Amino acid sequence: MMIGIGWIILIVVVIVVLWIVLMFNGLVRTRNQVKNSWAQIDVQLKRRADLIPNLIETVKGYAKHEREVFLEVTKARTAMMKAGTVAEKAKASNALGDTLKSLFAVAENYPQLKANENFLQLQEELSGTESKIAYARQFYNDMVMTYNTKLQVFPTNMFANMMGFKSEQSFEAAPADKEPVKVKF
């Protein structure tokens, strides 16, 4: 009898340990996926920031007097590069998107600029990057949701906090920025 109970306890302990190991590994895997998909957004945000000085230079060549718009874009870009957390970056990125929209709106008034090869290329690159940001954000948010759900379901929620897993923030799009910036031709 004693041996029987000993075995049962052993089996239960093994199952519990196995479950904890699997759960832990699953959480680590998902958390890494979240991190990786965040890195994808970051790459695109950086790419957009890198394109902007070039764009401003090109537009300046044709539209010197639009100083205000340039200033705004540059300010938003600096704010974007300083932003640290996900929420901050999301906010700064949305603000930068808005200023870029007004920059392209200004460009509409300069037919020569719109015919400039370099400008057209930058425009395509920027709108491409803009939609890549949107897609990377979509994937990141899906990953965050998967991860947060894993953390919150019972009984994982009892252990996850103890083992140092914290829920992640999603990258919120501004209400008006649900669609990637439409650059008119």
Added chain:
Amino acid sequence: MATFFDEVRKNKLRSGLIIFLFFVFVLVVGGFIGWYWFSGAPGGFLGGVVLAFIVGGLYFLIAWFAGSDMVLSTTGARPVTKKEYPYLYNTVEGLALAAGVPTPKCYVIDDSALNAFATGRDPSNSAIVVTTGLLKTMNRQELEGVIAHEMSHIKNYDIRVMLLTAVLVAVLTLLSDILLRSFLFGGGRNRNNEGGQFQLILMVVGLVLVILSPIIGQLIKLAVSRKREYLADANGALLTRYPPGLASALKKIAKDPDPLVDHANRATAHLFISTPFRDRTGFWTNLFSTHPPIQERIKRLEKM
């Protein structure tokens, strides 16, 4: 997202099954050819099996590692750089991000027809092909819809199943051809040896195989690709979060008066986003088509 993972698992299983069927079929037919050529000697059957195993194995390895390149070159696709087609590249890169897969290589077919396909053996070794006509005709949302459809083929390993199916169908057709010729023009030298019932049965089975194999091949191809198109439409819409894009692209494709005939053949037809043959209509077309009717696909997308 769970659906994607289920699909991936199923497609890997399906791929395994296709490979298994491929070998069973090749070995059996190889055995028959050997048996027939060596006048019904049992050693002939075994020899045929061994030979078929070697040839089939080699063929399989080539198909596995070079299959997508073969498909690409038979369709006349050429690789393009980001400099040449920034618009295409940005779209593909964006949707690769959305799907969470490595960016596939981009290819273009110089043809005014509106069509596209994806190929490869897994997401890290994949390619997306579009015609120049498609690039010219579609606006950004429509192109995104089409690329998203192809991207979901890549993401859930449809491309692997489709590639293996292309290989299987090509082999079935070739082998049944050889077998048929062997029977018709007599590879067996002495027909007067006392064959007995066993040989007669083998002969009948062989003949049945000859008749059935092209049909089986055709049916496998269909089973593999029609449901898949609806699924890729749905998953593509999930990637862009904008079903009207693909719906309007399909409408343009449906109106395309000049389908892609030059570069497509029966073995690659099922890869394309819409059937590259547009000359047949009616009941039989529907039954033997590699694609669901395009109007039905548009209807489903518009309901989303």
